[in-house]
Amino acid sequence: MKTEIIIAGFGGQGVLSMGKILAYAALMNDLEVTWMPAYGPEQRGGTANVTVILSDKQISSPVLNSYDMVVALNQQSLDKFEAKVKPGGVLIYDAYGIHRAPERTDITVKKIPAMDVCLEIGNTKIYNMVVLGAVLGMRDMLPIDAVTRGLKKTLPERHHHLIPLNEEAIRRGMELVK
């Protein structure tokens, strides 16, 4: 089992931290994992992306040219990474701010209204958790309790009271792709 994912969007959308929670969740589930960010000033407002690889075997390259799953959260990311989804792979995108929809037909494309869900819940800070829910919903790679343990590991203790809210967001995200 090996899943190669890239999550891309604007800095500030929680791209890196979403990848981090996914990585820690995989770690809690005894998987090998690499988390490779495009680092630097990109973290502060420009585009950001992170490659996360989960595997039950040792992982070679942390840098990839094609992915099992691409999560694109803005137009630039969609333009850049649509071509890099492996045939038969998954492309998840949020229609919010997208003016050119994906065109490929050899892959599974899921449009998720994650921002709308956030607005319904009334908290835009959990946007990345809704998206993470969609990622988990598309592939049976991790049980949800591993994700909760990943959250506990990445969130500072003073924010642990927010874990139920995050779990709710993940569940709503999963429902979006059912």
Place this chain on the structure above:
Amino acid sequence: MKGNEALAHAAIRYGADGYFGYPITPQSEVLETLEELMPWETTGMVVLQAESEVAAINMVYGGAACGKAVFTSSSSPGVSLKQEGISYIAAGELPALIINVMRGGPGLGTIQPSQADYFQATKGGGHGDYRLITLAPSSVQEMADFVGLGFDLAFKYCTPSIILADGIVGQMMEKVVLPPQRPRRTDEEIARQCPWAVTGKPSTRKRNVMTTLELEPSAMEVINNKLQEKYKLIEENEVRFQTYDTDDAEYLVVAFGSIARICQKAIEDAREQGVKIGLLRPITLWPFPKDEIDRLSQKVKGILVVEINAGQMIEDVRLSCHDRVPVYHFGRLGGMIPDPQEVLDAFFNHFPEANKQ
């Protein structure tokens, strides 16, 4: 955890006595992590943000002269600033650990990953004839492991060692098993292990003076010869490398650090096409695994050296295989990282006869 964070955790657990550094991307997490972990409260390790890389390496020189296990970290432009001090540490035959999380140059360059400081690390870097034991980690686990290895080798040979990492392993997060916590050495242990250490002169011994100055050329030649003998010993005993699929390989890729893993993926892909490529990953860049490359060059048809620089390690590969087979270079520059497909394309470009499709 991130590679840079692993360096900090591993150093505390090794029982290091002091860290002196100056922030620079992409390695600032080393100092940040140490400041957050506050090891002075637990192991008694000193952590100091210096006023410059120059000050930091001289603090390391001072600490090493006291027999302490001290280290510094920086990234390419900062490591250039440290070169004078590194030369002094090597000349003083002092154990110390230096970490370079390389970024693209020359000049201020970029903050993205690079391997363009290969020459600087493996050929000396500062003034005078000296060498650094150069360790090239390719994973977060090795970032943690090489702290202890780097210190151990530095103390074994009384010479500085350097971890030559890059922005990829520095910034990447992976699973890592940290070594158990070791106590810092006591004053008595240091006096036993390092009788030359400057600690304040007890009446029972002569004064210890750490100096690298010798104005008499015949005496300076003796000092140099002693250094060269030590380097020869290191070359004989401390070569480390890893091979992957080399047994039946018809071609060889040589790559170090994180790039070796990108190459490994390329080789896996090539094997699926029936093309037999093997990988040699030098772990010590100095001493260089020249004998193994010499051996492998007698059974392969060609060698591709992949580095994210304009061609540095390729010189050592060529020297090792005595022009027996064609040796080509593939690299990206300026902080660009090749993906596995690009590596494979470069391979078939240089060795079109290998393409079975």
Place this chain on the structure above:
Amino acid sequence: MDKNDIIKEENRVYKRPKLLTDNIMHYCPGCSHGVVHKLVAEVVEELGLEEKTIGIAPVGCAVFAYNYIDIDWIEAAHGRAPAIASAVKRLMPDRMVFTYQGDGDLAAIGTCESIHAANRGENIVIIFINNGIYGMTGGQMAPTTLEGMKTSTTPYGRRVDLNGYPLKISPLFAQLDGTCYVTRQSVHTPANTRKTKAALKQAFQNAMNGLGTSVVEVVSTCNSGWKMTPAQANKWMVENMLVQYPLGDLKNTVKK
């Protein structure tokens, strides 16, 4: 009274400090370094710090200071002594750590390290020999060279429009919150030598008491570099150097 009577123990009024080695000093006749070395040796002895003191030697005429005082030493790269001293003191806080630096080492190439070590309030002593010239390399301009003063790199005299002004660095140290004691002394008369010794003693005590950085500037002669006899050099120093660099405490926050 013949020689043998004079050297009898009961007739002895002065002796060389135990910590000064038998090595013949390479300093020129008339140089102030030898006197300051002797004072350092005396102070270390009198404070009973022989086994705890670590000296950091500079690059400059005092590069071989480690040959003359029988304590542990580290020879620094040019200008870096305060960085080394910072690390040594932090790694071994019960030791007595001092740097011994000239004007080029401390106030030109090592300004950054000097100012920052003092600003951190490292519990060290910085001994600063200011003779307004680079002695070791053959008499070039120092940052503290006076206006109009001839050196091998200012053969027609230092011009402020070309070379800037003489750097008064001790007042800079005095401004820093990390320093507890900044003083400027000299060793050209026995009275001044005694004052310098008292200053060094206070500085060493400050460091051992963890009160912060102490800086002892010693305005000195370089009769070779100045191309004068030792007597002329002393006179010239009083008439010129001490006008720019007047003697006395610039800062003393320590209650006696």
